[in-house]
Amino acid sequence: MQKITGGKDISGCAVSGILNTNGKKIDGRYIIRSIANMHDRSNGLGGGFAAYGIYPSYKEYYAFHLMFDDSYARERCEEFLDKNFLIEREGDIPTRKTVIQNPPILRRYFVEPREEKLDKSSEDDFVIREVMKINSDIEGSYVLSSGKNMAAFKAVGFPEDVGNFYRLEEYKAETWIAHGRFPTNTPGWWGGAHPFALLDYSIVHNGEISSYGINKRYLEMFGYRCTLLTDTEVMAYLFDLLVRRHKLPMKIACKAFAPPFWDEIDRMPEKEKKVMKTIRTVYGSCLVNGPFSIILGFKNGMLALNDRIKLRPLIAATKKDFLMVSSEEAGIREICKEPDKIWSPKAGEPVIGLIGKGVVEEG
């Protein structure tokens, strides 16, 4: 399978997400219908989903979804896994025969890091490091997702076919996010499909980041290796750095990615002005410039964000305890004829829904 190593990946796309803020679970059919209704935003070169709360019996273990080009890659990778992790359970990822062509070997492993390998790093840091090693050092192996009680499912194809291929109707999740891809310059590669997932974060993205060059170099300063050359990978690492490692509140991290204009900051009340000015000054290299709408899934919620001048579409809606976000209103109306509320989030203002807390930011 061809891994992309040339230039940066450029793509248009459709995104969609559903969260139940009370943690009630729904199966995968709804999200498939939502993303399928925006069929023309994809071109069949990539589709994918992430689901949260799907492995309750193994929720203490990191659920590694892996793909291998061949059995040799699998052997080498399993050797590596065995050396660094205790494998509680493993098996094939269930799929069915559909129009999806040439699937790689798809396996899942529920693992925990070996105590003696942890050294002084936290479990999460260790897992990230090992995942990066697999992706960059073990040829033909790629980690689709590595979080707890969640997983990513992706492939080359239209998203509805990908959902069918992975039998998503058999999974029940409190958060679903989905992506249909329209790449413009890369042959289809399964790893290049979205969502991009790292630990509990999974991200789907529509857009192209003009600041990619500096975002990447900034992340490299903190030890991240951007191997996939996709904007989405960079977004995921930025969230990981600012939210998990720097412990910034999520809405503040969003202000670093899509900050208000200086004109606006100059007019803010003194205290707020100081905070915003400092964020922009210190996190200037995290500004994600260029058109994007993203949906981020995480352990207990979902976040959607547009670039600072809203160059990509994003619509949000609520119905009872459900929060839905989508590239187009059509993606929402397909599964919910009469939302309680439907709106277009402001540029650079996040929509955040949290399980147990409801919709805390409306954008």
Added chain:
Amino acid sequence: MLSLCKGEFSVERDDDRCIRCLVCVRQCPSDVHKYDEEEDRIYSDESECVGCQRCATLCPTDAITIRYKPMEMKENANWKTYHLTNIYKQAETGGILLTGMGNDKPYPIYWDHILLNASQVTNPSIDPLREPMELRTYLGRKPDLLDIEDGDELILKTEISPQLKLELPVLFSAMSYGSISLNAVKSLERAATIAGTYYNTGEGGLHKDLHKYGKNTIVQCASGRFGVSPDYLNAGAAVEIKIGQGAKPGIGGHLPGEKVLEEISETRMIVEGTDALSPAPHHDIYSIEDLRQLIFALKETIAYEKPVGVKIAAVHNSAAISSGMARAGADFIALDGVRGGTGAAPLVTRDNVGIPIELALASIDQRLREEGIRNNASLIIAGGIRSSSDIIKAIALGADAVYIGTAALVALGCHLCQKCYTGKCAWGIATQDPYLTKRLNPEIGTRRLVNLLNAWSNEMKELIGGMGINAIESLRGNRLQLRGVGLTDTEYKILGILPAGE
């Protein structure tokens, strides 16, 4: 002794056009033009002409043409006119040859081998006439992370180091009062204030009339310590320790006694008419740990309220030196390349010492990133920046801002005759002669400089908008927006850019 050097220029006068207004006679500080009343004719002594174009520019009937006409020797690939005339001059004087302005030798100019990207289809370009486009830049040390507490309101728990706020990523380079006239300094100061940026005093101290306008001033502390006092250090918005200068790495500043008149002597605290020769090194800095001590001595003096930076010339191991400076407490690093200008420097040093700023910048930015200390210090680069596109390329390579010196002087009227060290600048810039300095009206000078900065701002906005970027920080260090043409593999590697087509 008979001089074997001839003048470098020919003066052609169209006598049909000449109205004998004598502007040329009055304007030429080198006394090239002489009027013979009896004959009613103007004669020109070409041997004294420096090619400053003052007479040609001001001649109301356009009667004068100044042409570059070096001595034409028998062709010789090794012995160029440059070498012969230098030897003649040295055989006549026994001295080190002086020159002014930056290196004019044809070393590669990498800006001219770098092209910029633009958005097409997949990513919309942004129109600066219709959308906000931000050039604001903050210079100074930044922490790696912020501690912010989320509650009813956000509480910022990290106090960050003092920062310089620039409305555009361009500052006026260090040019001392002494090397340039007070009117030139005033023009720079006022333009910096209007444009929301800074000018730099150079190592000549701060004229007493300018102390109260320190808000947009970077005060320099060089090895000669001319004019340095607690008052002076506190008068500016930032302090810059000058270790070296691109036009003369390895040696100290140089102000010929001809230019040390009363007010200069008072400002610099030196005797009138003496050469002001700064020591080559600071005599209290013989190592990086000594530099650290001076940085903190200065920070103590200004109560840690303003940034303290360090300026060095770009030399072979700038990257390692910069790493040391960033760790020694410098809030910004100013880096001056081999094409950097000067008021006076030994010709042999100017033409042969240092490295191109593009390569130095690329390697320093990369080195600081590899060491994870790029946030420790901002990077200001200098040395031959000619246009807004040079600035955009510099920022994409990794600079936070650029210093412009020569370009600012050109805006004030400089024609690059390279004779600053003589003190006879016909444009009233690099001179202290009252007859000449009054030619530069600071009001008009200010307007010309502000116009230049506005024009460049608008051009920079067009360029970054074209890339689909609406804030300058998304361009900084974003080398993917650059492509090279006609470079070697090694140069691509050092610059960290791809060849066009890749």
